[in-house]
Amino acid sequence: MKRVHNFSAGPCTLPLEVLEETQSEFLNFAGNGMSIIEDSHRGYSYEKIQQDALASFRRLADVPDDFALLFLQGGATLQFAQTAMNLLAESETAGYVNTGVWGQKALEDASKVANIYEAWSGEDTSFTTTPNRNEIGLKEDTKWLHITSNETIGGVRFRHLPDVDIPLVADMSSDFLSRSIDWDKFDLVYGGAQKNLGPAGLVIVIVRRESLGKHGRNLPTYLDYQFHDENDSLGNTPPMFPIYVMGKVLGWMEKNGGLEEFERRAEIRSSLLYEVIDNSDGWYSSPVATDSRSLMNIIFHLPDETLESRFLEEATALDLINLKGHRSVGGVRTSLYNAMPVESVEILTNFMKDFLKTNG
Numbered sequence: 452m453k454r455v456h457n458f459s460a461g462p463c464t465l466p467l468e469v470l471e472e473t474q475s476e477f478l479n480f481a482g483n484g485m486s487i488i489e490d491s492h493r494g495y496s497y498e499k500i501q502q503d504a505l506a507s508f509r510r511l512a513d514v515p516d517d518f519a520l521l522f523l524q525g526g527a528t529l530q531f532a533q534t535a536m537n538l539l540a541e542s543e544t545a546g547y548v549n550t551g552v553w554g555q556k557a558l559e560d561a562s563k564v565a566n567i568y569e570a571w572s573g574e575d576t577s578f579t580t581t582p583n584r585n586e587i588g589l590k591e592d593t594k595w596l597h598i599t600s601n602e603t604i605g606g607v608r609f610r611h612l613p614d615v616d617i618p619l620v621a622d623m624s625s626d627f628l629s630r631s632i633d634w635d636k637f638d639l640v641y642g643g644a645q646k647n648l649g650p651a652g653l654v655i656v657i658v659r660r661e662s663l664g665k666h667g668r669n670l671p672t673y674l675d676y677q678f679h680d681e682n683d684s685l686g687n688t689p690p691m692f693p694i695y696v697m698g699k700v701l702g703w704m705e706k707n708g709g710l711e712e713f714e715r716r717a718e719i720r721s722s723l724l725y726e727v728i729d730n731s732d733g734w735y736s737s738p739v740a741t742d743s744r745s746l747m748n749i750i751f752h753l754p755d756e757t758l759e760s761r762f763l764e765e766a767t768a769l770d771l772i773n774l775k776g777h778r779s780v781g782g783v784r785t786s787l788y789n790a791m792p793v794e795s796v797e798i799l800t801n802f803m804k805d806f807l808k809t810n811g
């Protein structure tokens with residue numbers, strides 16, 4: 452069976468051994484005579500999957516005991532509003548750093564349900580960089596600051612967290628568990644599973660328990676984090692299949708050396724690409740400021756659109772797939788998430804060098 456080199460920005464490539472194991476036990480899980488997705492979420496088999504995935508996530512990300520770990524639905528998109536509903540009372544306010552498409556969406560949705568403001572915008576620099584501490588305009592009595600740790604479309608990431616003296620709330624969807632998290636600095640972290648950790652349909656929220664239950668709002672059951680925390684995210688039927696597969700991915704990550712190793716691999720993969728870009732005399736060009744370059748989503752342009760189309764066509768013929776940049780940015784986007792083999796990146800960079808030789 453042929454497998455392509457899949458550089459999709461999400462859903463993303465997953466470890467082959469996880470897919471194979473999932474396939475092998477799909478029809479008959481643990482000798483139960485049925486698939487895990489047909490079984491009760493209150494049954495022994497599934498409850499164990501849920502508890503193991505929660506425990507594995509805590510170990511990998513070193514989540515402190517005073518943080519709740521929640522497995523929810525609605526994607527990172529629902530979290531844009533749900534975070535603000537749960538962490539802000541009507542009279543309170545939060546600041547938002549707008550580093551690009553996702554930062555902007557978070558800000559817009561939160562502003563529909565709470566009193567928030569834009570503390571920094573990357574618009575003047577075409578969303579190619581992250582702010583320094585002194586550029587972030589914090590108003591007095593701001594409860595927390597929202598950031599997007601990695602902008603999936605713009606290819607911009609916070610290399611260092613902004614050094615503010617209020618807690619951070621972060622959308623980490625596209626660099627989730629690709630580097631360690633300094634929990635002291637956060638009240639809440641969230642991320643969709645489908646960029647680094649598993650299939651779509653699952654979002655992970657990690658929230659400081661101390662900050663819960665203070666919103667004073669009359670929230671519907673599902674929207675209240677406390678409901679999920681009190682029930683180990685089994686208060687209603689959870690997204691069983693994505694949690695089951697993510698559990699396997701987390702196990703695979705633990706077996707392969709944990710976050711330190713995946714951070715190292717992310718450095719290796721992205722350096723391979725940035726080296727080719729930087730050694731091409733501007734033929735391949737990255738729009739992103741050097742110290743804000745993403746290790747997960749690498750964006751670059753060729754000298755013109757005709758060359759870009761030819762590049763994508765020839766890449767596809769070599770099974771280098773899903774490289775077209777987002778329609779708002781154009782060019783090429785390579786997404787190098789946790790399960791992307793270094794060998795696949797080498798095949799891509801060799802192709803880039805050949806393409807430059809032939810067309811440059």
Ligand SMILES: *Cc1c(COP(=O)(O)O)cnc(C)c1O
Nearest residue numbers: 526527528553603622624625643
């Ligand atoms: C993909 C993505 C989202 C949206 O996730 P959904 O699961 O589709 O709602 C939000 N933020 C970032 C940074 C993303 O990469």
